[in-house]
Amino acid sequence: MADGHENAGYRRLFSGDGMTFGTGFPLTGTNRSTPSIDDELRLAAHAEAVGFDGLWARDVPTYWPKFGDAGQTFDTWPWLSHVAAHTDDIALGTSSIVLTLRHPLHVAKAAATVDRLSDGRLVLGVASGDRDPEYPAFDVDREERGALFREHVAALRTVWRDDFPELEGQWGRLDGDLDVVPTPTTETLPLLPTGHARQSHEWIAEHGDGWLFYHLPERTLESYLADWREAAGEKPFAIAVRVELADDPTADPEPLHLGFHAGIEWFREYFTRLEEYGVDHAIVGIRNDDREAALSTFADEIIDRL
Template identity: 65%
Template sequence: MENANRGYERLFGDDGLTVGATFPLTSARTTRPNVGRELALTERLEALGFDGLWARDVPTDWPKFDDTGQTFDPWTWLSRVAARTDDVALGTASVVLTLRHPLHVAKQAASLDHLSEGRLVLGVASGDRPPEYEAFGVAEDERGAAFRESVEVLRAAWRDAHPEVETRWGTLDGTLDVVPKPTAGDLPLLVTGNSRQSREWIAAHGDGWLFYHLPEDALRSYLDDWNERTAAPFVTTCTVDLAGDPEADPEHVNQGFRAGAAWFRDYFRELDAWGVDHVIVGVRGDDRERAYERVAERVLDRL
């Protein structure tokens, strides 16, 4: 990405794997995370050297899905986080573009970009909860096209003064402008999953690809294909559950592994060698602060 903002530079500006964490930091399944504890742990993770903090966009709570995200709206929440941090990148993982008007997204994102002094990186997605499309009046079978057109509007709103663009979302005929413009002239977009798009489209229109945790063979296949198409970064996720025995072999857990610190150090080195640029980690257990400290001390600091 040309003229990259501070957040993008923090995550991808140097060679080597960077590591972030995802909200909620204090508990994965709580209905409403404790704000004070979340913010305190946010500051602690920045001090421990984590490179990114990622907020999810879950507009509605669908009990069948059993996942409310971090509950709070990502724009509101990351504005609060921006005020409590200095250098860590702030990411969305991911804004559901099909359920939000792109002009609102353009203004909200550019505003947060300024409030965080250029640290915002936008993961964007087409959504994965079927009842939400009906609730928001969106045709589920048209979400792929709606996603593409939303990206078109975002780029025009950020890059152009008095933009001209016509999509299903409406018409901009040059009379209106969208302000503020991003601090770096544009904002980085990381397409999440496939978002109903071809890999050719993702490589051509995204500033990176954010994919969920994958088995090794699938991940390496995706990386080989991606790196043949573009030099843009690749981001993945991993649950890190450190075993008491530092030499313990891996066991699969939801979206990651339970293993000893030695195995995780080797695994993260392999991710780096395969071409992963950033990994978003989550931890397990009741004492999340101590879990993140152990990851930082026993894995990240020894890579």
């Protein structure tokens, strides 16, 4: 496990001896319209109480019906600030901020604000985006995603670290007469590039504080982890998996998009294997109708036992 970052959220997720677990908004499953705020907060507090280590919010700037969902609907920054006020010390993550569609100075200020309001619990998954109509909507050249992503990561690191920085990119220019405040609780916020983000393994290993990926077949996952360890050493690897618990605890797995429907016994074996492969954190997207009961069952039968 990694221990090289002082951010409280990062340490909550990655400084222990075994794999940790998080879960993602919308916890109620309402991802095409506004979910119940009270229900979301109740489930967030429940997830923290039963032993989950992270709560993750997706960044979906616009709703594209063809893609299928609008994330948790609410904008990431005010939503995570609200969640921070209703939880205690669980890590708060983004999965992931679409850097190419957001001005890096806005991201730097908003993220540092949430980090301060949450006493250092914010961990940033960052992405290059994958919803084609959003690029013209934001007047961004889709073909420039890779270069923009690198520029924005560099801008974030610089304005968090340096006072009155001098910096220039396609996003604009700082001449040393402006500062971006507040700063995070630590020198920089942890950044986890998501998917390939139009970058090489080597670039992600050098510039990221970890790597966040989607559900992968196990053989592919093993291969990715081997490449990651060679490039990044002990920097953490996190994965998102959709989970639907069968009524029968012994039920065999059936594939879902980016996950499985299976009995709890199979899931226990599955996540044990993922831990043995070297996965450091799993974001579990619970799909059951009774989310509170499913979160409790997952915590009792898998988190506590692992």
